[in-house]
Amino acid sequence: MNQKFANRILEIYKPGDIVMIHDYHLLLLPSMLRQRVPHMYIAFFLHIPFPSSEFLRCLPRRRDVLGGVLGANLIGFQSYSYSRHFVSCCTRILGFPSDTSGVEAYGVKVTVGVFPIGIDAAAVEKLAFDGEVIDNQVTELRKIYEGKKIIVGRDRLDSVRGVAQKLMAFERFLEMYPEWVDKAVLIQVTSPTSAEEEKEDSGNKIANKVAELVAKINGLYGSLSFSPVQHYPQYLSQEEYLALLRAADIGLITSVRDGMNTTSLEYVVCQRDDHGPLIISEFSGTAGILKDAIHINPWDLSGVAQSINYALTMSEDNKSAMHTSLYHHVTTRNVQTWINSLVKRLLAVLGSHNAAISTPLLDKAALLTRYRAANKRLFMFDYDGTLTPIVTDPAAAIPGERLLRTLKALASDPRNAVWIISGRDQEFLSQHLGQIPELGFSAEHGSFMRHPRARDWENLAETFDMGWQKEVFDCFQKxxxxxxxxxxxxxxxxxxxxxxxSDPVLGAHMARECQKELEKTVGKTWDVEVMTGKANLEVRPTFINKGEIAKRLVASYGQETGQPPEFTLCLGDDFTDEDMFRALNSSALAPDHVFTVTVGASSKMTLAHWHLLEPSDVISSLALLNGGDSDVADLGALAVVEGKIPDQMPGVTIPDEVPGGKL
Known part of the structure; x- marks a missing residue:
């Protein structure tokens, strides 16, 4: 179904159009569109609750669901709790960095926002109060239930609407407050279920449960002349429904899980003149915006019963004050306000992306031209996150055959000096890359060096006191x-x-606490620094960093050849690599002879002058210099699109500005 929608949209889509996608039926559609048109403007709004990671992870295709939604530029939810669940799922299940404003996915920031939906309050009010038919029906209802307080509920008959909880709470209310027997009536309308819901409840368990509760309550507290529960399992006409809301003394919403509850909003509008209190479940998606309503936990039957009694005995002044606030919110935060805020936020997101200072994509034409013109070339590569992807287990980040073949070809050229400058230790680099004797290595961020074709490592920190390590180890152990x-x-x-x-949320929190503790202790008593990496903390001597190695290599290379390198390519992906970029940017090398390249999104803060999106693009770029990889042989900017998802197809070019496309 999602693919059919995608095909139809692409038939009518024009560059600059805004595509708005609604609800859970189309969770996969954003990524399908993004694959076909990488720079399409896409907003997605989910009208139902989003589950926590503990529930979502039970789905076999949970990654597909999350990845599908992350194809959008902007993802909207009814309440903050639902957006928080989504962001948490992206971090816990997909491992993507996130904060309250969004998720870093596939090289771009996908914005997440809260947009409480409203109703067309003016239209509802006009229908409810501008016709004699509804006025007459209101009069008739009040006449039928004269002398009684009318409590109204309208719900679909499914497992999340809380109809059974409502009936049990009403029974508890009559039990706790017998003075209201024969003086209060619950009119419950349950809309018939859809074909899809009937499949889920083929045995009519919910309907049977509701019927049993209605019969029980009416049997205990009713009489031949009156039944305290009036249950109507049917659709009401619009006039009947609005008349019922106007005639009510209390609106009662007991959903156990809900997105937008329109009944609560329509009830507030229909109580314009009578100011009947609204009781709403705290699990409803609308509860967060109706702060002045009476909030209840539908599982707390006694608490709901107490709230019903409180609402029935509330003073007119209190009812008026409550309704004034609710009415103001419902009539000013209507459906038009909702759609305007959603579109405005999307345009702001797109505008910020276009206006942001970004690192340009590596120009391989300039790279190849400079490479071919140079006789003395220097290469400096980080390892993790640059030559290989970041993985959960660092020991699993071993080089693939393609990487080894590419490095071997590059290092075998006598005009090239190729160095791996990594935070890895000597043993790892020797084991996995040592079979290429032409490579030079710097281990532990510059603590050790091994020159090409050499066997021995040079310890650059040999004279430094390492007495701080025990204190740091004890802290890390804790x-x-x-x-x-x-x-x-x-x-x-x-x-x-x-x-x-570890759990990404817990790990990030503990890392912040650990960093603070180390900076207050060993950071002040020893000449060391606490470095934050990708899901790690590292403590090392302050004089050891990749920048010092870069300076040393440039200087030594110039001394050996009698002239500075005519081509320098430096690649890295994290904070520790910024030291290399800083050193090269401030060196005496000709600026057009130096290519500093960060691996990651163009929007990340960096001193590098260029960027590539991921390690596979790094290998393709290096293979291009070797004359291989015909699939990237064209000389335009490297064919990587930020925001792409795996296996995506080529797309169109993004316009310079957000045009006045259609919605």
């Missing part, structure tokens, strides 16, 4: 015990605490 899945990596000149295998 946080390891508090953070299941985390572990300590002990190097000769540094200690690293990894929390990628």
């Amino acid at each position: 946080y390891t015990e508090r953070t299941p899945g985390s572990f300590i990596e002990r190097k000769r000149c540094a200690l690293t605490w990894h929390y990628r295998p």
Whole structure:
């Protein structure tokens, strides 16, 4: 079904159009459109609750669902709790960085917002008060139930609307407050279920349960002349429905899980003159915007009963004050306000993306031209996140055959000096890359060096006192015990605490606490720095960093050849690599001879002059210099589109501005 929608949209789509997608039936559609048209403007709004990660992770295709929605530029929810669940799921299930404003996915920031939906209050009010038919029906209802307080509920007959809870709470109310027997009536309208819901409840268990409760209550508290529960399992005409809301003394909403509840909003409008109190479940998506209503937990039957009694005995002044606030909100935050805020936010998101200072995509034409013109070339590569993808287990980040083949070809050229400058230790680099003797290595962020074709490592931190390591290890050990899945990596000149295998939210929180503690202790008593990496913390001597290695290589290379490098390519992806970019940017090398490239989104803060999106693009770029990879042989900017999802198709070029496209 989603693919059919995608095909139809693409038949009529024009560049600049805004595509708005609604509800759970089309969760996969945003990514399908993004694959076909990478720069389409897409907003998605979910009208139902979004589950927590504990529930969503039960779905076999949970990653497909999340990835599908993340194809949008803007994702809207009815309440903050639903948006929080979505963001948490993206972090816990997909491993994407996130905050309250959105999710970093596929190289771009997908914005997440809360947009409480409204109703066309003016239209509802006009229908409810501008006709004699409804006036007569209101009069008739009040005549039928003269001397009695009318409590009204209208719900679909499914498991989340809380009809059974409402009936049980009303029974508890009559039990706790017998003075209201024969003086209060619950009129409950239950709309028939859809064919889809009938499949879920083929045995009519919900309907049977409701019928049993109605019969029980009427049997206990009713008489031949009066039944305290009036149940209507049918559709009402619009006139009958609005008349019922006008005649009511209380509106009662007891949903156990709900998105937008229109009945509560329509009830407020229909009580314009009588100011009947509204009792609403705290689990309703509308509860968050109706702050002055009486909020209840539908599972707390006695609490609901007490709230019903409170509403029935409320003074006129209190009822008027409550209704004034609710009425103002419903009539000013209507459906038009909702759609305007959604579109305005989308345009703001698109505008900020276009206006943001971004790092340009690596121009491979300029890269290849400079490379071919140079006789002395210097390469400096980070490893994790640059040459190989970031993985949960650092030990699993071993180089693939294509990477090894590409590095071997590059390093075999006598005009090239190729260095791997990594936070990895000597053992890892020797084991996995040592079979290429032409490579040079710097391990532990510059603590050790091994020159090409050499066997021995040079210890650059040999004279430094490492007495701080025990204190840091003890601190890391404490946080390891508090953070299941985390572990300590002990190097000769540094200690690293990894929390990628842990719960991402817990790990990030513990990392912040650990960093604060270390900066207050060893950070003040020793000449060390606490570095934050990708799901890790590392403590190392302050004089050791990749920038110092970059300076050393540029200087030594110039001394050996009698001239500085004519081509320098430096690639990295995280904070520690910024030291290399800084060193090269401030060096005496000709600016047009130096290519500093960060791996990641163009929007991230960096000192690099260029960017590539992911490690596979790095390998393709290096293979291009070797004369391989015909699939990237064209000389335009590297064919990587931010915001793409895996296996996406080529798309169109994004316009310079957000045009006045159609919605």
